Amino acid sequence: MQAKITVTETWLRKHRHLYDGATRHPFIRSIRDGNIDISAFKTWLGQDYIFVRAFVPFVASVLTKAYKGSDDGNGDVEVILGGVAALHDEISWFKKEAFKWGVQLSSIVPQKANQEYCRFLESLISPEVEYTVAAVAFWAIETIYQESFAHCLEDDSKTPPELKETCQRWGSESFGEYCNSLRNIVDRQLEKASDDVITKAEATLLRVLEHEVDFWNMSHRRT
Numbered sequence: 591m592q593a594k595i596t597v598t599e600t601w602l603r604k605h606r607h608l609y610d611g612a613t614r615h616p617f618i619r620s621i622r623d624g625n626i627d628i629s630a631f632k633t634w635l636g637q638d639y640i641f642v643r644a645f646v647p648f649v650a651s652v653l654t655k656a657y658k659g660s661d662d663g664n665g666d667v668e669v670i671l672g673g674v675a676a677l678h679d680e681i682s683w684f685k686k687e688a689f690k691w692g693v694q695l696s697s698i699v700p701q702k703a704n705q706e707y708c709r710f711l712e713s714l715i716s717p718e719v720e721y722t723v724a725a726v727a728f729w730a731i732e733t734i735y736q737e738s739f740a741h742c743l744e745d746d747s748k749t750p751p752e753l754k755e756t757c758q759r760w761g762s763e764s765f766g767e768y769c770n771s772l773r774n775i776v777d778r779q780l781e782k783a784s785d786d787v788i789t790k791a792e793a794t795l796l797r798v799l800e801h802e803v804d805f806w807n808m809s810h811r812r813t
C-alpha cells in the first residue's frame with residue numbers, strides 16, 4: 591500500500607523553489623564551501639542571539655496552545671517542552687560563542703530584517719492565532735536551520751573546523767529527529783483542520799520562508 595502524502599509534503603513540493611532558497615542560501619553555501627567571510631558569520635551570530643531571545647516567548651506560546659488546543663494523547667506538549675529546554679541551552683551557547691569570536695552581545699542593534707522577523711513572531715503569539723498555524727511556523731523555523739546546517743556537514747563539504755560546532759548544533763541527527771517530531775505534530779493537526787486554517791497555515795509557511803531568506807541576506811551582505 592502506498593503511503594499517504596501528507597500536507598507538509600504537498601507544500602514542500604509546491605514551494606520547493608522558495609524552500610531551497612531558504613535552505614541553500616549563499617550564506618550557507620559559503621560556510622559549506624569554506625569561503626565564509628568571518629565578519630558575515632559574526633553578524634549572523636549577534637543578530638541570531640537577538641532572534642533566539644524573541645523566539646523563546648513564541649515557543650512558549652506554542653506550548654500553551656498545545657496544552658489548550660490539542661487533545662494531546664500524542665505528546666505534543668512534551669515535544670515542545672523539549673524545544674523550550676533546548677533554547678535555554680542555545681542561549682548559553684550563543685554567549686559562549688560570542689565571547690570566543692569577540693562579539694559584544696550587549697551592543698548588538700537588531701537590523702531591519704531581524705526586527706521584522708521578531709515582529710512577525712510576536713504577531714503569532716496572539717491567542718487568536720490557532721495552534722495549527724503557530725505550530726507550522728515553529729516547525730518551519732526549526733527545520734530550515736536543520737536542513738541548512740546539515741548541508742554544511744555533508745561528506746563533501748569544506749566547512750571550516752571552527753564552524754563545525756555551530757553546524758552541529760542545528761545540523762545534527764538529534765535535531766533532525768526533533769524536527770521530524772514537530773512535522774508529525776503539524777501533519778496530525780493539519781489532517782483535522784478546516785480549509786480556512788489550512789490556508790492560513792500555508793501562508794504562514796511562506797512568510798517564514800521569506801523571513802528566513804531576508805535573515806540570511808542581512809548576514810551575508812558585505813559591508
Ligand SMILES: Cc1ncc(CN)c(N)n1
Nearest residue numbers: 638641642731732735805
Ligand atoms: C533566524 C533563525 N531561524 C531559525 C532558528 C532556529 N531556532 C534560529 N536560531 N534563527
